[in-house]
Amino acid sequence: xxxxxxxxxxxxxxxxxxxxxxxxxxxxxxxxxxxxxxxxxxxxxxxxxxxxxxxxxxxxxxxxxxxxxxxxxxxxxxxxxxxxxxxxxxxxxxxxxxxxxxxxxxxxxxxxxxxxxxxxxxxxxxxxxxxxxxxxxxxxxxxxxxxxxxxxxxxxxxxxxxxxxxxxxxxxxxxxxxxxxxxxxxxxxxxxxxxxxxxxxxxxxxxxxxxxxxxxxxxxxxxxxxxxxxxxxxxxxxxxxxxxxxxxxxxxxxxxxxxxxxxxxxxxxxxxxxxxxxxxxxxxxxxxxxxxxxxxxxxxxxxxxxxxxxxxxxxxxxxxxxxxxxxxxxxxxxxxxxxxxxxxxxxxxxxxxxxxxxxxxxxxxxxxxxxxxxxxxxxxxxxxxxxxxxxxxxxxxxxxxxxxxxxxxxxxxxxxx
Numbered sequence: 001x002x003x004x005x006x007x008x009x010x011x012x013x014x015x016x017x018x019x020x021x022x023x024x025x026x027x028x029x030x031x032x033x034x035x036x037x038x039x040x041x042x043x044x045x046x047x048x049x050x051x052x053x054x055x056x057x058x059x060x061x062x063x064x065x066x067x068x069x070x071x072x073x074x075x076x077x078x079x080x081x082x083x084x085x086x087x088x089x090x091x092x093x094x095x096x097x098x099x100x101x102x103x104x105x106x107x108x109x110x111x112x113x114x115x116x117x118x119x120x121x122x123x124x125x126x127x128x129x130x131x132x133x134x135x136x137x138x139x140x141x142x143x144x145x146x147x148x149x150x151x152x153x154x155x156x157x158x159x160x161x162x163x164x165x166x167x168x169x170x171x172x173x174x175x176x177x178x179x180x181x182x183x184x185x186x187x188x189x190x191x192x193x194x195x196x197x198x199x200x201x202x203x204x205x206x207x208x209x210x211x212x213x214x215x216x217x218x219x220x221x222x223x224x225x226x227x228x229x230x231x232x233x234x235x236x237x238x239x240x241x242x243x244x245x246x247x248x249x250x251x252x253x254x255x256x257x258x259x260x261x262x263x264x265x266x267x268x269x270x271x272x273x274x275x276x277x278x279x280x281x282x283x284x285x286x287x288x289x290x291x292x293x294x295x296x297x298x299x300x301x302x303x304x305x306x307x308x309x310x311x312x313x314x315x316x317x318x319x320x321x322x323x324x325x326x327x328x329x330x331x332x333x334x335x336x337x338x339x340x341x342x343x344x345x346x347x348x349x350x351x352x353x354x355x356x357x358x359x360x361x362x363x364x365x366x367x368x369x370x371x372x373x374x375x376x377x378x379x380x381x382x383x384x385x386x387x388x389x390x391x392x393x394x395x396x397x398x399x400x401x402x403x404x405x406x407x408x409x410x411x412x413x414x415x416x417x
Contacts, residue, residue, distance in 0.1 A: 016172020206244025
């Protein structure tokens with residue numbers, strides 16, 4: 001996986017949610033520089049619309065999530081609110097997901113993180129195989145010169161997979177994702193070797209020793225360490241530098257993942273094609289339905305595809321889902337359309353938790369500990385996603401007949417409502 005993405009290490013864990021917990025926990029380590037370490041009460045900027053376990057680990061490590069709004073078209077963060085969310089001396093990181101396989105604005109987010117020396121954690125669980133490119137001059141100003149393996153847009157541009165632009169990123173191998181091990185996840189260490197050792201420690205009970213299971217004394221001083229208040233020479237394999245977890249996967253899961261990984265390129269292409277088939281097939285219903293667009297896209301037409309903004313940045317989406325919103329004034333609601341799809345046994349999902357701030361767990365958190373989170377703005381876009389949007393799958397195993405049925409059912413419902 002690390003070789004496919006072009007990152008320093010990929011550390012396997014038992015789920016994508018565990019990967020998020022390990023990623024943010026690693027940034028709390030006392031082994032990091034004091035000024036960059038996330039401590040209780042420090043702030044991490046995130047987005048209100050999405051999946052709860054992108055945000056829950058921030059709270060679980062004692063940090064404060066600072067919520068900014070989402071764009072209802074892309075499903076991603078409104079990057080113009082990043083500055084509003086920044087709190088000097090308290091903001092330590094940005095952690096958010098590439099929504100439904102649509103990369104968020106990495107150029108703007110990276111520029112913000114570089115400006116304030118912040119960590120960037122990419123939740124890449126829905127976006128394995130997505131890529132983001134920008135003009136070389138811009139990329140070099142942000143510290144990037146090389147493409148990810150197998151990606152090339154010419155000498156004037158840098159193109160990289162999502163999950164390789166930040167400091168650390170996460171993957172999920174839950175069955176609906178781009179590849180699966182039945183269950184599982186990974187933490188990608190993009191550049192910094194020290195983060196690999198720390199993340200591995202949090203995954204493996206918090207131990208200080210970095211020897212693989214079944215291997216002893218790779219440091220050649222197993223009984224020569226003195227850490228904490230332990231006696232000198234206490235076995236390094238039983239020395240714990242973090243309050244860790246046991247979040248390892250099983251070897252059979254890894255074996256499944258290795259086979260799946262060989263098929264990943266064809267899975268990615270199938271997801272792109274399935275998204276395009278749905279978009280072409282439902283284009284005539286733009287009067288009542290609104291469709292997602294990639295970040296930096298300004299329009300779409302059936303003949304030429306997407307048009308792009310003036311930033312010079314581009315996204316190539318390995319779609320996790322096909323997002324649809326019901327427009328205001330349509331003769332039916334999102335829920336009524338979802339119920340119609342259910343009647344025809346067509347799988348559909350909300351955009352995960354919608355506006356997470358409306359979820360019972362976060363409402364209760366605000367009641368119990370008002371200081372445990374901070375909100376910037378009114379969350380109008382996140383509310384719109386919550387009230388009007390849902391998505392269909394782009395699973396590679398969908399047949400042409402299945403996709404045609406989805407288009408037929410939606411079209412008939414839109415025409416007859």
